[in-house]
Amino acid sequence: DTEVTQTPKHLVMGMTNKKSLKCEQHMGHRAMYWYKQKAKKPPELMFVYSYEKLSINESVPSRFSPECPNSSLLNLHLHALQPEDSALYLCASSQEPSGSIRETQYFGPGTRLLVL
Amino acid sequence: AQTVTQSQPEMSVQEAETVTLSCTYDTSESDYYLFWYKQPPSRQMILVIRQEAYKQQNATENRFSVNFQKAAKSFSLKISDSQLGDAAMYFCAYRTGANSKLTFGKGITLSVRP
Numbered sequence: 001d002t003e004v005t006q007t008p009k010h011l012v013m014g015m016t017n018k019k020s021l022k023c024e025q026h027m028g029h030r031a032m033y034w035y036k037q038k039a040k041k042p043p044e045l046m047f048v049y050s051y052e053k054l055s056i057n058e059s060v061p062s063r064f065s066p067e068c069p070n071s072s073l074l075n076l077h078l079h080a081l082q083p084e085d086s087a088l089y090l091c092a093s094s095q096e097p098s099g100s101i102r103e104t105q106y107f108g109p110g111t112r113l114l115v116l
Numbered sequence: 117a118q119t120v121t122q123s124q125p126e127m128s129v130q131e132a133e134t135v136t137l138s139c140t141y142d143t144s145e146s147d148y149y150l151f152w153y154k155q156p157p158s159r160q161m162i163l164v165i166r167q168e169a170y171k172q173q174n175a176t177e178n179r180f181s182v183n184f185q186k187a188a189k190s191f192s193l194k195i196s197d198s199q200l201g202d203a204a205m206y207f208c209a210y211r212t213g214a215n216s217k218l219t220f221g222k223g224i225t226l227s228v229r230p
Contacts, residue, residue: 040205040223040225041222041223042207042220042221042222042223043161043218043220045217045218056217088159090161092161102149103149103211104149104151104163104166105163105218106163107153107160107161107162107163108160109158109159109160110159110160112159
């Protein structure tokens, strides 16, 4: 079973709103990731959590705030976003800790975000 | 710098035919993994196949197989007996233990003609 779930599927928010994206996996994976993907482009890494600790932040603006409450759950809190932040936000997880050569990432279905 | 190149933005294949998607990469590392991911229009990124650089045998998964040429730094994906459900964007990706980032190519859009 390689299921990663994400909610909501779609989200529309204004530039002054605060919202959160949620990602869950129940596979016992020890690393979780947030990616941003624009249409017809490859995913861009935003954050990596390994053993519930933030291990990589790809210089993402502070209006994006990740949180890993436990080993199965990953949140992305959004505040004061800009229209250019509209994109598909993908969550992924991997069994091996981030940095392991054997790491294979499994992706969720994504949240389509539109910022007005 | 690690780079992954998918030079063809689009390809088309007739249903039941075979198609090969090309991918080249650049690295100075000796140990690494290569991946092909598929992203259908429904958008979920699905792992198709992976290859460890140390393994000489080409990976296969049902109708999907790779042609891994380590010296040439080439990692092409062959899809046999193409089906309508194979229509998607395909991303080649690469990672090493020295860098936990997945490096993706730009992707190729595959269409399947009935």
